[in-house]
Amino acid sequence: MHLDDPRFPPLLEARPVKAPRRPFAEACRLVRAGELGAGDLLWSRNTARAELAVVLEPEVALERALQMGPLMMVALGDCLGALAPPKVAIHYRWPGGILLNGALAGAVRLAAPGAALAEVPRWLVAGAELDIAAPRKERTEWSRTSLEEEAGRGLTRTDILQSLSAHFLTWLNIWQEEGFRPVHDQWLFRAEGREAPARFARGREEIEGRVVGLDEGAGLLLETGAGRVQSLDLLPHVEVAEPSRAAP
Numbered sequence: 108m109h110l111d112d113p114r115f116p117p118l119l120e121a122r123p124v125k126a127p128r129r130p131f132a133e134a135c136r137l138v139r140a141g142e143l144g145a146g147d148l149l150w151s152r153n154t155a156r157a158e159l160a161v162v163l164e165p166e167v168a169l170e171r172a173l174q175m176g177p178l179m180m181v182a183l184g185d186c187l188g189a190l191a192p193p194k195v196a197i198h199y200r201w202p203g204g205i206l207l208n209g210a211l212a213g214a215v216r217l218a219a220p221g222a223a224l225a226e227v228p229r230w231l232v233a234g235a236e237l238d239i240a241a242p243r244k245e246r247t248e249w250s251r252t253s254l255e256e257e258a259g260r261g262l263t264r265t266d267i268l269q270s271l272s273a274h275f276l277t278w279l280n281i282w283q284e285e286g287f288r289p290v291h292d293q294w295l296f297r298a299e300g301r302e303a304p305a306r307f308a309r310g311r312e313e314i315e316g317r318v319v320g321l322d323e324g325a326g327l328l329l330e331t332g333a334g335r336v337q338s339l340d341l342l343p344h345v346e347v348a349e350p351s352r353a354a355p
Contacts, residue, residue, distance in 0.1 A: 131234035
């Protein structure tokens with residue numbers, strides 16, 4: 108199936124990636140090698156999945172830079188909300204899952220060099236992926252779905268990537284001007300577990316509670332009973348693409 112290449116906003120320097128290479132892994136590899144910088148975007152030519160990864164060079168500490176995770180989720184949610192029919196319910200499963208009608212269809216990932224939360228990281232990679240086409244074989248894993256299964260045929264990888272990149276820049280501008288609160292509120296509006304308790308992994312254990320928000324490090328705030336609120340850190344879910352520097 109031939110598709111026209113996506114048209115990305117001029118602020119982003121886009122480069123295509125051919126399968127089996129994946130944009131997120133390639134972006135991490137190339138930014139470590141010094142071959143990518145702020146505003147570089149890698150995207151996949153795979154037509155069965157929409158995938159991109161954006162390189163950022165934060166000017167804030169890693170703790171705040173982790174807010175790019177929910178920001179990318181909100182951008183993808185707004186993209187789908189604009190393109191998919193109203194019958195498709197869109198939710199966010201912390202730390203990075205994208206749900207369509209209650210089943211997992213995509214994910215957002217973050218990678219950074221080893222750094223303390225209070226340090227400004229040299230770079231950050233924010234990636235997003237969404238399954239477009241239904242699998243050719245009969246599905247046996249009903250916890251997963253695809254855009255085609257939930258919205259029907261018609262939306263393509265190119266449609267998603269063009270819209271996602273534009274929404275990402277819009278939300279990045281809002282974040283820079285107004286801070287995390289608008290991103291937080293939009294994320295919470297579609298958060299799985301906001302209306303009824305849900306279960307989340309904490310190390311090897313699971314914790315159940317109602318989602319009440321995110322902290323400044325994009326960690327999950329859960330009300331677990333009797334008004335008690337617990338926080339689940341996002342940092343363990345961030346891929347460390349370089350080893351931490353040894354302590355002096």
